[in-house]
Amino acid sequence: MIKVENLTKQYVIYKRRLSALKHLFGFAKEGRDYELVRPLRNVSIEVPTGSVHGIIGMNGAGKSTLLKILTGVLDKTEGSISIEGRVASLLELGTGFHPDLTGRENVYINGSVLGFKNQEIDQKIAGILNFAELGDYFDRPVKTYSSGMYVRLAFSFAVAVEPEVLIIDEALSVGDAYFQQKCLKKIQEFRDRGTTILFVSHDLGAVRMLCEHVTLLSHGQVVFSGAPIQAMDLYNDIIAGQKKLEDVQARADKAREIEGTSTYSSGNEKMRILSAKLYNDRNQESVAVVSGSAICIKIDAIVNVDSIDNPTCGILIRDRLGYDVFGINTHQLGSKSGTLKKGDKVTYQFDMDLNIGPGDYTLTIALHSFQSHIEDNYHWLERALLIQVLPTPGFTFVGVARLEPKATICQH
């Protein structure tokens, strides 16, 4: 059981080096020497024993601050917190490890720091080694580890203490897919055993899979608390709202975040893409949509030359590794706009069922003549949109293509 009531956190931001000293001895004035910021304001959350609660929100919404206060690493300014049961947290995994000590030594020292006796750790060590799959590396200094190994050790250590309350912060965003799945499975195991779990993540797919209840934080306040699907819709609204003023470029920035490369824009600009938007099956603008659901992509464009004959608009969906998943254009689909004049605005709309697997994808958009952009490329916008595809409850599969087979079993 985790109960947070009217929690407020206030940080003091000093304007000069010496301001902090003045503040300690009571000589500082607000405004002149320091400013106050409140990353959390009147936050109330209640997580009943044995349930999984998700916390989502954009960067800077106050998620990490909340978790740090819950785990006792930071002091609260106002409000009350009560947590029942033994708590384990995975705050930025394994930062308590010392690079010069071996994995084993770190486990013992961290364990004893957490109040475990050496004999108790002796009993857990086999389990930790087994789960972390470190092999010989377990007895080598942690500084020789790859980042994945580091995370494996940290996660294994944290789960080995068999917590009653587990607090997880972005734990699954590191490590390879295999280990991520292993962690997820372990978390599900904990859930089934009745561990209370607080799960903070950007990974909406994981939140949706694990959580029964989701709280949405924005600018340090609870915006919504309730069913995951509604929370995610609101989350999308917030993201969409913040991007409203900016157009395609802002979306592209979002896409850049996952691919680590910049948006690439090219073409002779005879025609220009003004905006690209993704709508979910309830016709709401969204960045996260459910696999297999109906979506709509709308692209607004403007003509910059006197006359243009039957321009083609194309879309291309790529997975996070950059492989083409699906691409098509209006020429291939046989829809024609006829001749357009300077200043004409057109909207291209693609309606489809999103029959691709869960994961992050990008959408590339192109305006060109005829069949492809090779002849006359008007405007090509690489990674214009990020599409986050969420898993469908009740239909799990692996891979990019959603094939929806029927299975029949005959006994002979």
Added chain:
Amino acid sequence: MPESPPQSATNKNLSLLVSLTKREFKLRYLGSILGSYWNLIHPLMMILIYTVIFSRVMKAKLGGEQDTFAYSIYLCSGIFAWNLFSEVVNRCSMSLIENAGFLKKIALRPYIVFGASFLSALVNFCISFSIFSVFLFFARPVDPLHYVLALLVTVLLGLFGLGFGIFLGCINVFLRDVQQMVALLFQLWFWFTPIVYLHGTLPEFVQKLLVFNPAFPFIESLHTLIFHNAMPPLRYGGLMLFWTVVAGLIAAYTYKKSISLVRDNL
């Protein structure tokens, strides 16, 4: 991070203190062959150097029929305690920052790290002082009462250092110049305190200033107890208590005022 299995808070803090102290030791001598023997090599080297340089000069000043070890004993009776003091202050002034990784991730009460710094310095002292004690036992036995009092004085000096160190440690989080200043201060302080020399060798007016040196009553008491095998004047006792209490109060005030901000700023 996990709370311990049911244990009293004091018990938990104590075991934490022990494991943090162990960790400090382990890390300090990691990758060295001689390991904790370095703890002995350093003071031995220091004693050797000072003995070579000062013993002739000081011999006359020590007065009377002095044996060859006289100066060494005089030096050792003060220098080990000084080393403890300086190590405690230096460690404490940096311990919040050095343990930032821990403090930022694990719900420790931050004063634990000061405790660990103090304990590890104390262990160091015990090692070197016990060897000195054996030597002392054979070369120039001291009245057991004086010996026990000397240990008490040393611990008191350590506590004075702890208070001073906590004060500096808290400020150091906001102003890193502190740790540089501490190094400098201790150079000056060491030579302003009669440890390698006798306070009688100082000019008259400087001797008067020594009253304001908080370390002076401690070191001088140790000289009296161990080297002269006599009771130090009572006012030294008063001064020692006074300084320790003052340092303790300053530490408590600074810690209480700053600790929440320290956590925000680590």
